[in-house]
Amino acid sequence: MLMQVLTAMEILDDPAVDGRKVCDLFKDFEGVHAEYETVKTPRGKTDIVRITISGSDASAPVLGIVGQLGGVGARPEMVGLVSDADGAIAALACALKLAQMKQKGEELVGTVFVTTHICPDAPTKEHKPVPFMDSPIGVREALKLMLSRRVDAILSIDTTKGNRIAKKKGFAISPTVLRGYILRVSEDLLDIYERVCGTAAFVLPITMQDITAYDNGVYHINSIMQPCTVAPNTPVVGVAITTEVPVAGCATGASHEVDIELAARFCVEVAKYFGRRQIKFYDEAEFERLLRLYGDFTRLVMGE
Secondary structure (H helix, E strand, C coil): CHHHHHHHHHHHCCCCCCHHHHHHCCCCCCCEEEEEEEEEECCEEEEEEEEEECCCCCCCCCEEEEEECCCCEECCCCCCEEHHHHHHHHHHHHHHHHHHHHHCCCCCCCCEEEEEEECCECCEECCCCCCEECCCCCHHHHHHHHCCCCCCEEEEEEECCCCCCCECCEEEECCCEECCEECCCCHHHHHHHHHHHCCCCCECCCCCHHHCCCCCCCCCCCCCCCHHHHCCCCCEEEEEEEECCCCCCCCECCCCHHHHHHHHHHHHHHHHHHCCCCCCCCCHHHHHHHHHHHCCCHHHHCCC
């Protein structure tokens, strides 16, 4: 999928990039619907992009792939594509690969819904150990607009380089989060990770803070798990693009194409099996037992 990653990077590495230019990439694919919505605030604007690649069975489970980020650029402070753009690059590469597969006659059983937002001049904010990218709109507001349709599971792809605990170059997957529970890591997703990478799986360590609302004043590794706060009844797994040393989200020249390709290829492989109901994000029976024993923790992830 390196070709799709490079195509996405070239489109996004443009001070004039917007939702229209991204959606134009998909206009000639039959069975693929791409749309964008411009959102303006006193802090700037961003374009919410939503791409639906329809599957052959309308009753099959729908996988959501979220390219989570603050912005693809931090202009005028920084020149060029920022590290924080990796989530958007990977998500768009997934959409492009799936659209091309469909065009060639290799249609997936299940529909895949890909979403991200495009802001080439996002603000930055202080964070330890390195600065984070900010956004013209809040994380929760952006995700509500991005996740505008029902999906049955979510992969949230995000640059996760500004920390001291996920220290390996490549990508990691998180435990599954559902209704306020941090569940065990899916064995099926571990299998796919190891097939795709040819290495032992790398698991992102997340905490209760990471699955709470982003603006509540507690420390978060980043916004990778925030889809669980707007879709608490949907299983969410983070796909974290990582490095060995802390790298600021607003750093340029810090996107590693091969690492993004691995993460994107992992998501496409998950999509193939998820629509056919051949993999699970969590053990339903075990989760039901947790609910009977300890109750529902949805209140912990809801920001309202």
